[in-house]
Amino acid sequence: MILKILRKRQANTMSRLENVSLCILKKIRHFYTEKACNENAKLGSKKENRNLKSNDKKKIQNKKRFSEQSDYIKWLVDPMEGGQYIKPLSKAGTNFIHQKEYPYPLNPKFKPQPPLSLEARRNIGEKWKQGKSLREISDMFGISVIRVEAVLRLLELESKWRQEERTLDSYAQTMHHMLGSATNQSFNEPPFFVFTPSETQNFTLIHENSEFTSKDAADELQRCLYSDFKEKVIQFQSNTFLHNKHDISNKELKLQKEIINSISEKNRFDLKVVDSYTGNIWLLSKGLLKQIKIK
Incomplete structure (x- = not known):
């Protein structure tokens, strides 16, 4: 009997100890979980504050950019200022700012030459078909021999593409209208561009006692x-x-x-x-x- 009573008391004390230990563990877990939640909440609030600050900075930067660009936008929209340069002129020619001869206001030294007109290019091709030499065509149109060769190559390529039934771009006419193409009367390259060095050697057999002057050499090379x-x-x-x-x-x-x-x-x-x-x-x-x- 005494042993049974002791065993029951021992079992009761063990169960009580287990209950107490479980309660202590629960309290400890609750404490740590609450602490972790608080830390997470603090971190989340810090991240939100950082995001808000970054968003505010972006908004301020965007406002500054818009305020800086607003002057340009106003200038472009104004028909009396930049708006009059958006569309090309009705007549052929450039439409630079303040009707200047140069496209960049801060670089007045840059004055591009107008391109050769399509009509002048066709005339060059016709003269070449008639048997005229490159030098004669160059003197006739006042352009360099190199430009004449380039025009003839382009005309040959254009005819080849037409035979192959390829589609040719039509933007060239618009560009010539906007840039004010030069005809053979207005296009006048400097003579020191027209006078190009010879790229091939010419050998002519002459008699030993005969005279060969500079004029003979110019006639042989077809030059002045x-x-x-x-x-x-x-x-x-x-x-x-x-x-x-x-x-x-x-x-x-x-x-x-x-x-x-x-x-x-x-x-x-x-x-x-x-x-x-x-x-x-x-x-x-x-x-x-x-x-x-x-x-």
Whole structure:
């Protein structure tokens, strides 16, 4: 009997201890879970605050950008300001800002030449079919031989595509209208662009005792004499400089004339190089490179 009573008491105490331990574990778990929830809530609130701050910054930046762009938008929309340059002119020609000759207001030195008109290109093709040489066509239209060759290649490619029934783009006519294409009367390239060096060697058999002058060489190469060419260059540059005095300084005029006039005084095999950026002139004569001083 005594043993049974002791065993019952022991079992009761064990059950009580288990209940107490379970309660303690529950309280501990509740404490830690509550603490973790609080920490998560704090982190979530911090993230929300950060997101709100970043959104506010983005909104402020967007407002600044819009305020900066609003001036440009107003200028473009205004028909008396930028709105008049949105559409091309009714007549053929450029529509630059303030009707200037250059497209970029901050770069007045950049004055692009108008492209050759489609009619002039067709006339060049017809002259070529009639048997005219490249030099004759170049002198006739006042353009360089290289441009004549390029026009003929394009015309040949166009005819080839027409035979293959390919679709040709029609935007070229619009571009020519907007850029103000130049005809053969208004298109006049400088002679020093027209006079290009020979790319092929010409061999002519002549008698040993016969004379072969510079005029004979010019006729053989189908080119003008150097003396005539020099006069044309000087005349063209003088006309250009008189027409654009505000764009070309007196130093550049003196430099160009000195280059042209001093060529005949030097050896015919001398090589003269002009730095287009600094304006310095270098002369390569008999293997020695010398700089020519400009007074």
